[in-house]
Amino acid sequence: MRYPIEQGFVEVSPCIELHYEVYGQKDGPSLVVVNDFFSSKHIWVRYFAPVLSRYKLVVYDLRNQGSYNKIQPLVNSMRLDDHVADLAGLLARLGLEQPTLVGLSTSTLICKRFALLHPEQLAGLVLVSPFFSPFGEARKKLLLTGWLHTLNMAGPDALFEQLYAQTLSCRTVQEGQEVAFLAQKAMFVNTSSVEQLRAFLALAIGHTDNAEELRKITVRTLLLAGEQDFLNSPSSIGLLARLLPDAEVAIIDFCNHMPYFESKTLFEKALLRFIGTTEPVACPG
Numbered sequence: 001m002r003y004p005i006e007q008g009f010v011e012v013s014p015c016i017e018l019h020y021e022v023y024g025q026k027d028g029p030s031l032v033v034v035n036d037f038f039s040s041k042h043i044w045v046r047y048f049a050p051v052l053s054r055y056k057l058v059v060y061d062l063r064n065q066g067s068y069n070k071i072q073p074l075v076n077s078m079r080l081d082d083h084v085a086d087l088a089g090l091l092a093r094l095g096l097e098q099p100t101l102v103g104l105s106t107s108t109l110i111c112k113r114f115a116l117l118h119p120e121q122l123a124g125l126v127l128v129s130p131f132f133s134p135f136g137e138a139r140k141k142l143l144l145t146g147w148l149h150t151l152n153m154a155g156p157d158a159l160f161e162q163l164y165a166q167t168l169s170c171r172t173v174q175e176g177q178e179v180a181f182l183a184q185k186a187m188f189v190n191t192s193s194v195e196q197l198r199a200f201l202a203l204a205i206g207h208t209d210n211a212e213e214l215r216k217i218t219v220r221t222l223l224l225a226g227e228q229d230f231l232n233s234p235s236s237i238g239l240l241a242r243l244l245p246d247a248e249v250a251i252i253d254f255c256n257h258m259p260y261f262e263s264k265t266l267f268e269k270a271l272l273r274f275i276g277t278t279e280p281v282a283c284p285g
Helices: 041-047 080-094 107-117 138-154 156-167 170-191 194-206 211-216 234-243 264-275
Strands: 006-013 016-024 030-034 056-060 100-104 124-128 221-226 247-252
Touching: 006 080, 016 041, 016 080, 030 080, 030 107, 041 056, 041 264, 080 107, 100 107, 107 124, 107 211, 124 264, 138 156, 138 194, 156 170, 156 194, 211 234, 221 234, 221 264, 234 247, 247 264
Parallel strands: 030 056, 030 100, 100 124, 124 221, 221 247
Antiparallel strands: 006 016, 016 056
16 A cells, blocks of 8 residues: 655635545656546555656545545536646656646646647657547536436436446456446545536536647647547547647547546556656556
8 A cells, every 4th residue: 555755635726625546756857637527546556556666646536526625615606627727736846846746537628728738848748548539529418417417316326326337348347347336436425425426517517628729739749538438439539639739648448537547557567668668667565
């Protein structure tokens, strides 16, 4: 089990404090992971473990997210730019210069926007399972509306079951079976209130995205996705890469929307290759 070398709260705006944790090397180059809308920061050290012997890994919970941040008043009227500003505040207050920024699923919207506004602040950008399509937003918004309906009608347990079936491959669901399902469900339900989930889904539904913005991103970028991703096929990821001035693509076979969970070894190899480490390094215990 790994423990953070630093943790605490950072005030990013009046009445908004974000809880963060730092792992790995105190003086190493920074890798900052931005939670998706349904996750907790605690899980990422498991999937980014190979970088810990060289990098400073920074994870944090978004506003309205996580067990620590529940003590704050819930802000229901969130905008994507609120999260972008929160991220800018976090980097500034922690003194993180030129980090590599990692977005996963819904948080790729935050990271993409941050890279547009603050390209000079980043060394690299990793977008895992991008939550935007070269063909527009109609299908994505139908999916999000369905998730919100499930949450409102049947609660977080039912929403998790829907997400579990849609975001994991048939292979993973079959092999994991009941044990993996129950473990992930317990984590999801324990760290996500109805109010939190509703606020994030409302944000995602209301946000208008434009993949053409990718043409303006000057930061070196890795697009990493599963071959069976429910939102973007490999050919769609290829179209997104063509829009980016400096892009690399990594497609992981037999994975859906969570390649870091479904194929941890191949995910780590793709990440390490992009950030400049050609071989996996020994991880501290």
